[in-house]
Amino acid sequence: MARRRRLSWFLLVAFVVVPIAELYVLIQVGQVIGAWWTIVLLVADSILGSWLVRREGGRAWQALRTALETGRMPATELADAALLLVGGVLMLSPGFVTDLAGILLILPLTRPLFRRVLAGVVARRLTVLGPLGPTGGARGGPGQTDRPGPVVRGEVVEE
Template sequence: MPVLLVLLLAVVAEITVMVTVGNLIGILPTILLLIAATVLGGALLRREGTKAFAALQDAVFARRAPERELVDGMLIAGAGFLVILPGFISDVLAILLLLPPTRAVIRRWVTRRAEIAVANRQRHTIVVDSFVVDPDDRPQPTIVIPESRREGE
């Protein structure tokens, strides 16, 4: 439920900002500004995405863990999603994710959060003590022959 509430608040905020900007500068300039922000964001996305992919390849070829490059790729993908959404707030957030200095700050924050989450998960590991029973080791059923059918009597 909190995610739905955040999404609803984000939509309301985007609409409020678009209406406010539309009232200040007019409808046509607002639409042109939204288009320009999308084009600029798309160009930045293409450039930074290509750089991030090249950095990921370099890390893999150098045989080192590409954690930095993977987080950058994730942040750039998030920026791509935000660029697609119409609105000024999402465009500003996307551009912040695409700029290397702000992305570095966000990358460090995301990396710290991931390390904490992994440490917490390892601390709460549940071990169930059990043993395996091989089906061939189970006792075989005993066949009881009634006394009247026994041979030799």
């Protein structure tokens, strides 16, 4: 039920709040600099965004290839690719609000922040599949299973 409620809020924001914000910002910018300059600014913004996506996408692709060639798990590279994809889609939609969000996802200075947010979202949604089902047989929490035996605790260290 909570998941459905979150989805409803997300859809409300995506299809009602964002377009209203876009229209408001477009009207405000148009009143300050004029309609034609607003259109020129939107076109220039799209050109800048497409150039930035192409440049950062090429870098992300090269980093992904390097990670795969060295046999390293490309978690960071895949997250960057996902962020670049979402940022590129946001840059395609007309308006300054979505373009700003897209540029923030694309820029190499701000992408690590969004990569951490993405990692947190993915970690919360992840289901571990073990030999006894989705929770590995755990009843009370991590490490509590129906099977007797030692529990080995550890931590993952990334280089």
